[in-house]
Amino acid sequence: MTTKKQKGWKDLIKGGLIIEARNSVKYRTGAWRSLRPIRDKSRCNNCLLCWVYCPDSSIIVENEKIKEIDYQHCKGCGICASECPVNAIIMIDESDIKDEAEKKGGKDG
Numbered sequence: 001m002t003t004k005k006q007k008g009w010k011d012l013i014k015g016g017l018i019i020e021a022r023n024s025v026k027y028r029t030g031a032w033r034s035l036r037p038i039r040d041k042s043r044c045n046n047c048l049l050c051w052v053y054c055p056d057s058s059i060i061v062e063n064e065k066i067k068e069i070d071y072q073h074c075k076g077c078g079i080c081a082s083e084c085p086v087n088a089i090i091m092i093d094e095s096d097i098k099d100e101a102e103k104k105g106g107k108d109g
């Protein structure tokens with residue numbers, strides 16, 4: 001009778017390796033999003049709480065003010081909208097966006 005040898009850890013296919021630091025920026029995770037945060041600039045006081053809480057570093061800040069939302073990487077979790085103290089961010093359904101350029105990513109200006 002022959003016994004089948006079990007695979008050892010060295011025989012397994014490698015996976016889940018991050019061999020290059022900061023490579024996540026190469027992947028357009030914004031395509032996963034079903035809801036899109038929209039910022040009302042007239043309400044926003046640039047407190048930057050949304051920037052602090054965004055888990056995907058998708059709130060882009062320049063000179064201590066929000067420059068834009070990076071829709072190429074924002075996954076639409078809605079944390080920014082929940083944390084905004086003045087309700088300056090609303091989440092809208094991606095399917096409500098009709099403009100093709102907007103759908104592909106665009107950036108909040």
Ligand code: SF4
Binds near residue numbers: 074077
């Ligand atoms: S929806 Fe989530 S990922 Fe997108 S900007 Fe807001 S906190 Fe960041």
Ligand code: SF4
Binds near residue numbers: 049
């Ligand atoms: S949390 Fe709200 S008010 Fe503060 S910077 Fe973000 S959008 Fe503006």
